[in-house]
Amino acid sequence: MRNARQPHRTQTYNATVIVTIDGVAASGKSSVASGVARALHVPYVSSGLLYRAAARAALNAGLPLTDEAALTAHLRAHPLRLDARADGNRAYQGDTDLTPHLHTDEVDDAVSAVAALPGVRAWIDDHLRSLPAPFVAEGRDMGTNVFPHATAKFYLTASPRVRAQRRVNERDADIDAIETALRERDRRDARQSQPAPDAHLIDTGPLTLQGVIDLILQRVQAAHA
Ligand SMILES: Nc1ncnc2c1ncn2[C@@H]1O[C@H](COP(=O)(O)OP(=O)(O)OP(=O)(O)O)[C@@H](O)[C@H]1O
Numbered sequence: 001m002r003n004a005r006q007p008h009r010t011q012t013y014n015a016t017v018i019v020t021i022d023g024v025a026a027s028g029k030s031s032v033a034s035g036v037a038r039a040l041h042v043p044y045v046s047s048g049l050l051y052r053a054a055a056r057a058a059l060n061a062g063l064p065l066t067d068e069a070a071l072t073a074h075l076r077a078h079p080l081r082l083d084a085r086a087d088g089n090r091a092y093q094g095d096t097d098l099t100p101h102l103h104t105d106e107v108d109d110a111v112s113a114v115a116a117l118p119g120v121r122a123w124i125d126d127h128l129r130s131l132p133a134p135f136v137a138e139g140r141d142m143g144t145n146v147f148p149h150a151t152a153k154f155y156l157t158a159s160p161r162v163r164a165q166r167r168v169n170e171r172d173a174d175i176d177a178i179e180t181a182l183r184e185r186d187r188r189d190a191r192q193s194q195p196a197p198d199a200h201l202i203d204t205g206p207l208t209l210q211g212v213i214d215l216i217l218q219r220v221q222a223a224h225a
């Protein structure tokens with residue numbers, strides 16, 4: 001029952017609003033971005049899913065993961081498409097839904113090499129910038145490179161051990177192996193994973209998933225007060 005003195009306010013966000021949520025592997029970006037997007041009634045955009053789709057497409061085509069010319073030409077000839085919604089993203093290549101095959105150890109092992117290629121990054125950046133705002137965009141370089149003028153920027157961290165504890169239920173591997181893999185992916189992705197100078201840094205270790213979402217919503221709505 002709402003207090004009569006606090007009439008319901010339907011916050012609407014104009015078409016220019018972009019919220020970015022960056023962070024290291026398994027820091028909670030996708031889960032937090034989805035929760036924030038649902039609360040704001042806007043889509044969330046998973047840039048990581050596009051990089052994973054690019055790696056999956058390269059593996060499917062049997063292309064060398066470091067062959068920038070071949071991979072960039074393949075993306076131009078067989079474009080990826082991100083279907084971005086508040087409750088989840090799906091990545092397509094033509095009519096093929098690649099999403100079920102993107103969060104696997106094989107793609108985890110391949111994606112950093114593909115994401116290191118400037119031509120692949122440029123292709124994905126163009127696709128991300130073509131998406132209609134408002135939305136919440138999550139990844140590594142949303143607030144630094146792709147959407148530097150975003151309305152509000154956040155960067156999530158947590159210790160490798162905490163992140164491994166969160167991931168252990170999702171993967172068929174022991175926690176030490178998961179932690180080692182996360183540390184390695186952090187190292188490989190470091191170049192594009194630095195926080196924007198104007199990003200709010202959030203150590204998610206002491207916070208619940210909902211706690212992180214609520215903290216971000218408070219700061220986004222303060223920016224619109
Ligand atoms: N603050 C939190 N407290 C507890 N669990 C969390 C928290 N944030 C995220 N999680 C859980 O941790 C797991 C990893 O989260 P998520 O997949 O959103 O991370 P990510 O950064 O998107 O990962 P990746 O970089 O691999 O895409 C999920 O099971 C999620 O529900």
Ligand SMILES: Nc1ccn([C@H]2C[C@H](O)[C@@H](COP(=O)(O)O)O2)c(=O)n1
Pocket residue numbers: 025026029047048049051052111112115138139140141142185189192
């Ligand atoms: N903006 C981005 C998003 C992701 N990547 C790379 C780094 C990761 O290894 C990989 C998968 O991302 P995740 O699903 O773990 O968020 O893609 C990147 O370079 N830039």
